[in-house]
Amino acid sequence: MRSTWWVACYAVAMAAVESAVVVYLRALHAGPTPASVLQYALPQRLLLIEIGREVATLVMILAVAALAARTARETFLYFAFSFGVWDIFYYIWLWVFIGWPPSLFTWDFLFLIPVPWIGPVLAPVIVSLSLVVGSLWLLARPSFVVPRLAWGLAVLGAVLVVLSFTVDYRYALLATDPPRFRWELFGAGMVVAVGGMTVTSRVSRALKGRLGESASP
Numbered sequence: 001m002r003s004t005w006w007v008a009c010y011a012v013a014m015a016a017v018e019s020a021v022v023v024y025l026r027a028l029h030a031g032p033t034p035a036s037v038l039q040y041a042l043p044q045r046l047l048l049i050e051i052g053r054e055v056a057t058l059v060m061i062l063a064v065a066a067l068a069a070r071t072a073r074e075t076f077l078y079f080a081f082s083f084g085v086w087d088i089f090y091y092i093w094l095w096v097f098i099g100w101p102p103s104l105f106t107w108d109f110l111f112l113i114p115v116p117w118i119g120p121v122l123a124p125v126i127v128s129l130s131l132v133v134g135s136l137w138l139l140a141r142p143s144f145v146v147p148r149l150a151w152g153l154a155v156l157g158a159v160l161v162v163l164s165f166t167v168d169y170r171y172a173l174l175a176t177d178p179p180r181f182r183w184e185l186f187g188a189g190m191v192v193a194v195g196g197m198t199v200t201s202r203v204s205r206a207l208k209g210r211l212g213e214s215a216s217p
Helices: 002-028 035-039 044-067 073-099 124-139 148-166 170-171 182-215
Strands: 109-110 115-122
Touching: 002 044, 002 073, 002 109, 035 148, 044 073, 073 124, 115 124, 115 170, 124 148, 124 182
Parallel strands: none
Antiparallel strands: 109 115
16 A cells, blocks of 8 residues: 555646646736636647647657556556546646636636637546545555456547547537537446446456355365
């Protein structure tokens, strides 16, 4: 658990740095929200730098996860854990610094690669909470093998969630919010990913338990 605490500390601290960058950008390029800084004010050159910063952030999270882990499985789980903690505290720090977002349903730019990801703050927070809980659960059970079906459903759910964030990206290019968020896509993705992972993992554990009982004298 020592590694988990240090990874969490890193993610919380890095979230403070990331949110501070947004605060500085907003101070230099005035706009009603942090999202509007990217939407209206930043020159093209700075947008390219912002994309590079996003890539660097992912590399930093991956590097810390690799240092904390002993196996490839743990690397993936620590990456998911730190990403989730970082994303949640990014919004917490923004609220502490400048009182934003005023609501969990406030629209925000979530990512810029390969197209703008947009959605209400609540949506990425739900994803991040799921990543934190799921990765902690699996880290506490190093011998548990997640069934391939569960991973397949998790990937399918992730694709649906990403689509919910990116399907209306053209509105970001037009400097306007979409008429509504694709909650149906997002909800389906979360149900498939989380529900599929939970159900198939429980079934797998139950079957292994029964096989163990039948094999015992």
